[in-house]
Amino acid sequence: MKLVRSFKCLDIIKRQSIAFFVIIGIYTLLYAGMQWSLSNGMGHLYINGRLTQLMGIRKDKFNNTHNIFLMDSNMDDLNHLVAGGKSSEHTANTEPCPETPPGLVGRLNISLPNIHKSVTNEDSLLRVGYGGRYRPSDCVAKERVGIIIPYRDRKEHLTILTRHLHNILQRQQLEYQIFVIEMALPTQFNRGLLVNVGVLFAKESGNFSCFIIHDVDALMMNDRNLYRCGSQPRHLVTGSTKYRSANKEYALPYDKYMSGVIALTDSQYKKANGFSNLYFGWGGEDDDFYIRVTNAKMTFKRPENDVGIYLAIPHENDLSNPINPSRVDILNKASARQSREGINSFYENGKKIGYKRYAIEYRQYYTWLLIGVNEAAIVKQFEE
Ligand code: UDH
Ligand code: NGS
Numbered sequence: 001m002k003l004v005r006s007f008k009c010l011d012i013i014k015r016q017s018i019a020f021f022v023i024i025g026i027y028t029l030l031y032a033g034m035q036w037s038l039s040n041g042m043g044h045l046y047i048n049g050r051l052t053q054l055m056g057i058r059k060d061k062f063n064n065t066h067n068i069f070l071m072d073s074n075m076d077d078l079n080h081l082v083a084g085g086k087s088s089e090h091t092a093n094t095e096p097c098p099e100t101p102p103g104l105v106g107r108l109n110i111s112l113p114n115i116h117k118s119v120t121n122e123d124s125l126l127r128v129g130y131g132g133r134y135r136p137s138d139c140v141a142k143e144r145v146g147i148i149i150p151y152r153d154r155k156e157h158l159t160i161l162t163r164h165l166h167n168i169l170q171r172q173q174l175e176y177q178i179f180v181i182e183m184a185l186p187t188q189f190n191r192g193l194l195v196n197v198g199v200l201f202a203k204e205s206g207n208f209s210c211f212i213i214h215d216v217d218a219l220m221m222n223d224r225n226l227y228r229c230g231s232q233p234r235h236l237v238t239g240s241t242k243y244r245s246a247n248k249e250y251a252l253p254y255d256k257y258m259s260g261v262i263a264l265t266d267s268q269y270k271k272a273n274g275f276s277n278l279y280f281g282w283g284g285e286d287d288d289f290y291i292r293v294t295n296a297k298m299t300f301k302r303p304e305n306d307v308g309i310y311l312a313i314p315h316e317n318d319l320s321n322p323i324n325p326s327r328v329d330i331l332n333k334a335s336a337r338q339s340r341e342g343i344n345s346f347y348e349n350g351k352k353i354g355y356k357r358y359a360i361e362y363r364q365y366y367t368w369l370l371i372g373v374n375e376a377a378i379v380k381q382f383e384e
Contacts, residue, residue, distance in 0.1 A: 097139035097173040104171060104223045110164070110311060119164035119219065125365070128166050131205075132178035132366035141175035143228045144209045146202035149216050149366075150194035151182045152320065157216045157313050162365045165214075168223050176227075177206055178366040184358055187373045189321035192275030192285035194371075196343045197355060199269060201369050211264055212236075217313040218260045225307045227263065233272075233293055234263040235300040238308030250309045258293075258300050259286035260310060271296040274343025276334065277354070278382060280375050282318075284327030291334040292342070341382050354378055 110118040128134055135141065147165060151158060162178060169176050181198040183189060195213050202208055210229035218240065225236055237260040239250025264272075272292040279285035293300060302308055324330075346354050354377065359370040 093138050093140075095139050097136060097142055099142070101171060101173045101226075106222055106224055107306075108168075108221050108223060110219060110221060112311070112313070115160055115313070116163070119160055119167065121163075121167040124167045124170045125163065127170060128365055130364075131362035132162065132166070132364075133176070134166065134170055135175040136170070136173045139173065141173055143174055144207060145169070145174050145176040145212055145227055146199070146206065146208035146210070147176060147178045147212045147214055147227075148195055148198035148202060149178065149180045149214050150191045150198065151180045151216055152185075152189055153318065154216045154315070157315070158366075160313065161214070161216055161219065164219050166365065168220060169227060171223055172226055174227060177202070177208075179205070180366045180368045182368065182370045184370055184372045185320060187320075187375050188280040188324075189282075189318065190277065190280045190285075190373065190375075192279050192289070193277040193355070193373060193378070196274045196277060196346065197371055198369070199266075199274065199343065200346060203266065205367065209265065211266065211269060213262045213264075215260050217315060219311040219313065220261075221309045221311050222307050225303055225309075229263050229265045229268070230301055232299050232301050233268050235302050236261040236263060236308055237310050238302050238305045240310040240312045242310075242312035256287070256290055258290045262300070268293075268298060270343065271298065272342070273338055276330070276337065276341060277345055277378055278330050278337075278341065279324060279327060280379075281324030281327070282321045283324050284331045288331055288334045291331075292338050295335055295338055337382065345381070354381070 147169075149158070149161070158180065165176075165178060179198050179202050181194045181201065183194055198213075199211055202211065210227075212227050218237070220236075227236070235258045237252065239248070239252060240260060241250060243251040243253050245251055272289065272295075274292075275285055276288045276292075279288065290300070346352055354373070356372045357369065358372050359368070361368040361370075
């Protein structure tokens with residue numbers, strides 16, 4: 001009897017071992033397949049919390065998000081997945097929101113020593129949908145705004161800015177989504193290229209009537225500075241603490257300076273052919289864009305002087321954004337290059353070229369896109 005029992009026991013152990021190895025084998029195959037697909041151009045999509053019932057999702061150890069592996073090109077599916085959530089709850093009220101939002105307070109009481117606290121409104125954060133989307137629930141927004149933030153390694157600034165924007169843009173009764181576009185190392189930072197990619201990505205993600213190109217360290221100080229587009233491109237900064245002098249609290253470095261925060265419709269952006277992609281490192285891309293806008297027979301408009309004021313968060317120089325020694329040479333040829341190099345550079349026979357999407361993450365307060373760029377290839381493409 002004892003012998004029979006121990007045989008049975010052995011049999012069970014054998015079967016369990018086989019099952020164990022089969023499961024390990026399947027996991028190994030799945031994991032290898034996943035790695036292979038990632039290294040062959042498939043993007044990651046990370047979505048916060050709620051979609052855990054889907055296949056191919058694993059919890060991210062570090063930031064409590066979930067990763068979903070999907071084809072890069074499948075933006076319609078991605079949008080469908082992240083639709084829903086608080087921001088897209090349908091409102092019964094189809095009345096347009098008023099021209100002047102009723103809750104504005106004007107000059108904002110924000111200051112550096114207490115910056116986190118002074119920009120945060122917890123209620124506004126609770127109303128944000130996946131990927132940093134929002135839509136007013138009591139009226140139809142006057143504008144659907146895509147906020148594009150070119151970004152690398154400024155985590156603290158990003159936390160502050162996104163909190164501030166969610167608070168103020170909801171008060172401005174806008175429908176909006178925040179996009180953070182990051183360039184993977186080791187490539188030198190390229191603000192213009194990131195903005196172009198951001199606008200293209202935002203256009204795939206939603207139907208935006210206006211794009212706001214926003215530096216990560218610029219905090220608006222007056223909520224009457226409405227984040228809307230106009231019949232001409234808009235420079236929303238009339239003065240920043242960054243250029244503060246003894247006799248001027250908020251200033252600009254020169255009159256044609258058009259950086260920090262600008263607002264353009266898709267058609268205005270296209271008319272200028274977007275930013276140049278050739279400025280790797282610091283400086284020049286904003287002056288180049290000014291030339292492009294002017295060549296396209298448009299002008300930048302600014303809000304009232306006391307409305308377009310900004311608090312600039314101070315920071316050290318960025319190691320991967322050194323001053324570009326070629327910037328003036330590139331700038332001198334801005335007009336000659338404009339029609340063949342810009343936002344139109346990225347498509348060849350309907351295919352994206354010049355950069356790779358490494359990851360898309362629908363984070364709690366913004367949508368994040370990480371791209372890889374081959375600097376030598378981009379520069380070579382446009383060598384005279
Ligand atoms: N940016 C990053 N990370 C970087 C570099 C730039 O996120 O490493 C983004 C960010 O949105 C920033 C914007 O690009 O607000 C513009 O960057 P910038 O370095 O041109 O401007 P910023 O006002 O600094 O941040 C200016 C200091 C550079 C001094 C060079 C010589 N005067
Ligand atoms: C100009 C740069 C711009 C820059 C501006 C302000 O000289 O890109 O200074 O810079 N143009 C060129 O270098 C050709 S700041 O004072 O903010 O560091 O935006």
